[in-house]
Amino acid sequence: MSARVAPARSGVRAAAAAALLALSLVAGCGGSSVQPTPAASTAGSAPDPTDPAAHMRTVLLDPGHNGGNDPKAMAKKVPDGRGKTKECNTTGTSTDDGFPEHKFTWDVALRVRQLLIDNGVNVVLTRENDKGVGPCVDERGKKAAEVNADIAVSIHADGAPPNGKGFHVIYPKPPLNTAQGAPSLALATALRDSLRGAGLPVSSYAGVNGLSGRSDLAGLNFSKRPVAMVECANMRNAEEAVTVSNGVGRARYAQAIVVGILAWLGRNPPASAKPSAAADPSRSANSRAEGSESDGERSGSSASSSPSATPSARARTAN
Numbered sequence: 001m002s003a004r005v006a007p008a009r010s011g012v013r014a015a016a017a018a019a020l021l022a023l024s025l026v027a028g029c030g031g032s033s034v035q036p037t038p039a040a041s042t043a044g045s046a047p048d049p050t051d052p053a054a055h056m057r058t059v060l061l062d063p064g065h066n067g068g069n070d071p072k073a074m075a076k077k078v079p080d081g082r083g084k085t086k087e088c089n090t091t092g093t094s095t096d097d098g099f100p101e102h103k104f105t106w107d108v109a110l111r112v113r114q115l116l117i118d119n120g121v122n123v124v125l126t127r128e129n130d131k132g133v134g135p136c137v138d139e140r141g142k143k144a145a146e147v148n149a150d151i152a153v154s155i156h157a158d159g160a161p162p163n164g165k166g167f168h169v170i171y172p173k174p175p176l177n178t179a180q181g182a183p184s185l186a187l188a189t190a191l192r193d194s195l196r197g198a199g200l201p202v203s204s205y206a207g208v209n210g211l212s213g214r215s216d217l218a219g220l221n222f223s224k225r226p227v228a229m230v231e232c233a234n235m236r237n238a239e240e241a242v243t244v245s246n247g248v249g250r251a252r253y254a255q256a257i258v259v260g261i262l263a264w265l266g267r268n269p270p271a272s273a274k275p276s277a278a279a280d281p282s283r284s285a286n287s288r289a290e291g292s293e294s295d296g297e298r299s300g301s302s303a304s305s306s307p308s309a310t311p312s313a314r315a316r317t318a319n
């Protein structure tokens with residue numbers, strides 16, 4: 001298609017501005033003529049509600065998988081958050097032409113980060129580059145709480161049967177703490193709505209209306225903040241392979257993700273204003289697995305959400 005980045009981007013900026021406007025209204029920053037006090041952040045004192053920094057939102061972005069290929073390190077078993085174990089991580093799937101998922105997720109994450117920063121949102125990534133190995137999926141799941149992020153968004157692309165296409169957004173189900181419940185479903189829904197609003201196709205093979213609840217993903221199970229995982233596309237689908245492999249296509253995913261993130265932030269108060277959900281996922285008695293996959297945080301073709309996925313098709317997602 002002949003779509004250009006610039007017009008789409010300005011559209012996102014407009015939507016983002018609207019979302020941030022809503023954010024400032026929800027946060028209650030308006031209505032006061034009191035000037036922020038430069039010395040308001042003295043250690044030990046209560047946060048000054050007029051200090052703009054007090055409302056700085058933080059988003060943890062997880063570019064799924066890793067670029068480095070160390071089979072021994074990645075095969076290390078780590079807790080899945082529901083009483084079982086799974087592999088530390090993988091390099092993910094790829095298009096049939098060999099464009100790797102880790103490269104896709106890294107590029108989209110950098111684009112999302114820049115757009116969020118442009119909109120005044122602080123961003124932390126789970127990995128520093130696209131060359132190293134790890135961190136393992138359980139560590140990624142714990143990261144949002146460690147950096148005091150408001151939410152965590154994991155970015156992936158799927159390796160499903162080639163006749164399936166479209167995005168789906170995964171949320172933890174059943175939830176293991178308060179944050180994994182309604183707030184995570186709301187985040188997943190906001191992302192679903194923004195991706196669909198950007199004209200991206202809803203998955204034809206996974207989830208229901210672009211949403212999929214999963215219990216087998218450690219990156220979700222360990223989160224103590226609202227969390228969602230975006231499966232942007234099916235890299236094995238010929239049409240979507242073209243989209244994920246070029247910068248214009250990746251920018252489109254990134255812009256849509258940012259709109260969804262800003263929409264969620266605009267509807268929810270800062271994390272610092274909320275009681276933390278402190279339940280320990282590892283203590284959950286629930287260990288029900290969905291589907292037969294047990295590796296990495298690879299994605300959409302779970303038995304529960306993709307009845308058309310065959311075992312052989314799932315095997316193609318192996319790395």
Ligand SMILES: [Zn+2]
Pocket residue numbers: 064065092093101156157158297298299
């Ligand atoms: Zn993945």
